[in-house]
Amino acid sequence: xxELKNKTCEPCSDGLDPMPSGEINKLLELIPEWEVTTEDGIxxxxxxxxxxxxxxxxxxxxxxxxxxxxxxxxxxxxTEWGKVTVIWWTHxxxxxxxxxxxxxxxxxKLKAD
Amino acid sequence: xxELKNKTCEPCSDGLDPMPSGEINKLLELIPEWEVTTEDGIxxxxxxxxxxxxxxxxxxxxxxxxxxxxxxxxxxxxTEWGKVTVIWWTHxxxxxxxxxxxxxxxxxKLKAD
Numbered sequence: 001x002x003e004l005k006n007k008t009c010e011p012c013s014d015g016l017d018p019m020p021s022g023e024i025n026k027l028l029e030l031i032p033e034w035e036v037t038t039e040d041g042i043x044x045x046x047x048x049x050x051x052x053x054x055x056x057x058x059x060x061x062x063x064x065x066x067x068x069x070x071x072x073x074x075x076x077x078x079t080e081w082g083k084v085t086v087i088w089w090t091h092x093x094x095x096x097x098x099x100x101x102x103x104x105x106x107x108x109k110l111k112a113d
Numbered sequence: 114x115x116e117l118k119n120k121t122c123e124p125c126s127d128g129l130d131p132m133p134s135g136e137i138n139k140l141l142e143l144i145p146e147w148e149v150t151t152e153d154g155i156x157x158x159x160x161x162x163x164x165x166x167x168x169x170x171x172x173x174x175x176x177x178x179x180x181x182x183x184x185x186x187x188x189x190x191x192t193e194w195g196k197v198t199v200i201w202w203t204h205x206x207x208x209x210x211x212x213x214x215x216x217x218x219x220x221x222k223l224k225a226d
Contacts, residue, residue, distance in 0.1 A: 054187045058178040061192065065171040074167045077192040079174065 004030055004105025009071040010098070018043065018095025027101045034104050036096070037087070043096050044076075044089040045104045049111050054081045063110045071106075073099050117143055117218025122184045123211070131156065131208025140214045147217050149209070150200070156209050157189075157202040158217045162224050167194045176223045184219075186212050 004027075019027075024036060024043070037046045051057045061079045064086055068074045078085040086107050090097035117140075132140075137149060137156070150159045164170045174192045177199055181187045191198040199220050203210035 054178070055182060058175065061174060061190075062171065065167070065192070069168060074194040077174075077190075079178070079190040079192065081187040 004102050007098075007102040007105075009073045009102055016093045016097070018090075018093045019097060024096055027098075031101065031104050031108060033108060042089055042094055044087050045096060045100050046085060046087045047104065047107070048083055048085040051082050051084070057082060057084050060084050060111065064107055067103070067106055067110065071099075071103065073103055075103065075107075117215050120211075120215040120218070122186045122215055129206045129210070131203075131206045132210060137209055140211075144214065144217050144221060146221060155202055155207055157200050158209065158213050159198060159200045160217065160220070161196055161198045164195050164197070170195060170197050173197050173224065177220055180216070180219055180223065184212075184216065186216055188216065188220075 028034065028036065031045075034045050034047045037044050049060060051060060057079050061077050061084055064075065064077060064084070073088075073090075076087040078087070086104075088100040088103050088107075089095060090100055141147065141149065144158075147158050147160045150157050162173060164173060170192050174190050174197055177188065177190060177197070186201075186203075189200040191200070199217075201213040201216050201220075202208060203213055
């Protein structure tokens with residue numbers, strides 16, 4: 001995961017193709033806690049983080065939100081009592097880009113810190 | 114909506130029945146921006162609020178989170194770039210309770226303020 005968490009996001013232009021599945025599977029080995037989900041036909045990286053209560057979940061939501069603002073790459077964050085589900089994908093490629101794996105690695109590091 | 118936004122949540126005990134649909138429809142008239150959705154067979158109150166960017170969405174997520182902590186009744190909050198979807202239901206009745214309508218009214222007021 002160290003390879004991912006120290007990267008920064010690169011600018012994405014429209015019209016790029018999403019990452020091929022072979023490359024996705026290879027990168028997933030670096031972040032085994034994450035899974036690929038599909039919603040509206042778009043592949044996404046998803047992980048649910050557990051917390052002791054609602055307040056701790058909101059605190060984590062804010063940490064991920066700050067990271068998103070720094071990198072200018074924004075996830076979907078589902079905050080509930082005791083858990084936060086973080087979902088990364090890249091709008092401009094309608095799927096997964098290297099940036100999403102970078103952000104997943106950085107998100108996991110936020111929980112580990 | 115004034116009837117709802119000034120109420121406070123009452124304690125819920127397990128084993129209560131969810132609200133009958135006739136009562137739900139009557140209360141929905143007080144908060145017409147909200148809709149009843151069903152997930153995992155459980156009725157919920159849902160509304161999506163729009164914002165100009167991700168930061169404003171996170172700020173609203175925090176406002177709803179603070180309200181939830183005050184009332185000790187906690188929603189599911191889906192935060193994305195430019196929008197927050199707020200979903201209220203009551204675990205102990207496996208459906209909707211008067212408290213959810215109260216919280217929906219209070220949530221709408223947070224956006225209106």
